[in-house]
Amino acid sequence: MNGAVMTIKEGLQEIFPDLEDLEITFDTTLADVPDWDSMAAVNLQMYLQDAFQKEIPEELLVGETTINEIVTFVGRPN
Amino acid sequence: METCTILATGSYLPHHIVRNEDLTQFPPTTTKLIALKTGVLSRRQADAHQCTSDLALEAAQRCLAKSDFPPERIQGIIVSTSSPDRMQPATATAVQHRLGAVNAFAFDINSVCSGSVYGISLADALILSGRYDAILLIASEVYSRILNKKDFSTYPYFGDGAGAILFHASNAEKGVLHSCLRTDGSGRDVICVPGGGTMLPFDQIERPEAAQFRMKGKAVFEFAVSQGTAVIRQLVEEADVDLEAIQGFICHQANINIIQALSTNLDIAVDKFFVNLDKYGNTASASVLIALDEAIAAGHVGPGDLVVTCAFGGGLSWGANLIRL
Incomplete structure (x- = not known):
């Protein structure tokens, strides 16, 4: 699994500890994650900012955003 | 017919006010989101030396003061809490002792946020049993101690506080x-x-x-x-x-x-x-x-x-x- 995808998955599992067998692919959207909501989006934003040392815009973390779009964003040079 | 009526109510909120903009562990853009998603603009938080029974005691004393009801006449104290002082014994025991309710039994109930309505129903049942005529229900919570300060899904919602109702047996056509x-x-x-x-x-x-x-x-x-x-x-x-x-x-x-x-x-x-x-x-x-x-x-x-x-x-x-x- 791509390293960035793994980090995103770890973030989602920290935010949703009950999702032990969470499976995500590049095509998974945030809305596909059970219990996803706008409050969880802030938790993921803070997790990703810490993990990637990069400002993550809140507009990126909406329900229709795919894992691939997040991976692409965090992979861009600052 | 005997009924379980409200003799007095009381409440206590800690003095320390934490506004949404004080929650600096979250991105600044979230201040408005908290208000929009929850309606919460500020919350109170207990001081470091205060625990759940301290808040409960304050609410109880305010309740009793309103009705000029002597604590030794209370027969039972129910404390609803899902954030108790300690795993055991019941937080209610600290309140009973410090309130001077020497004739009261005291125990906790935990039905999380529903504890208030469960407690009202329980106080009603105790009084309608005919065995007790003065029951003090207190609900007290210090969630600031059991929350993850970095969890945006929970931390902005909650505050600390306590409320109390003194119930007594009456023949009046009111009550629960x-x-x-x-x-x-x-x-x-x-x-x-x-x-x-x-x-x-x-x-x-x-x-x-x-x-x-x-x-x-x-x-x-x-x-x-x-x-x-x-x-x-x-x-x-x-x-x-x-x-x-x-x-x-x-x-x-x-x-x-x-x-x-x-x-x-x-x-x-x-x-x-x-x-x-x-x-x-x-x-x-x-x-x-x-x-x-x-x-x-x-x-x-x-x-x-x-x-x-x-x-x-x-x-x-x-x-x-x-x-x-």
């Missing part, structure tokens, strides 16, 4: 008229503190978050709106009272959007629903008792009025009481 209590244990993981009990003892906890409060916000919202609506309808149907006859609705102060949805679903003007969550946030089981005390003080409801109290929370548990003040 009816209660409905409901539980669905299949939802026990929706709101929980996973660690620290016998299922996951402290010595097996790998991360501190496992001993902190968590909830699935979306599921809680849907549950609260649907079951809150249903239980209020059940309450008035069973009591054979028209919804229009209710002067005030004192609902759990979890989220302004839940209260507005209850108002819409029941087709009841939203101004009949007392709201103070903007100032205090969600004080868990204390919220209904604090709100009742403030609603009476503000004249939102008064003597002779029919009032519905309603709460919903972990368990999942929910319930409602019909009370004539």
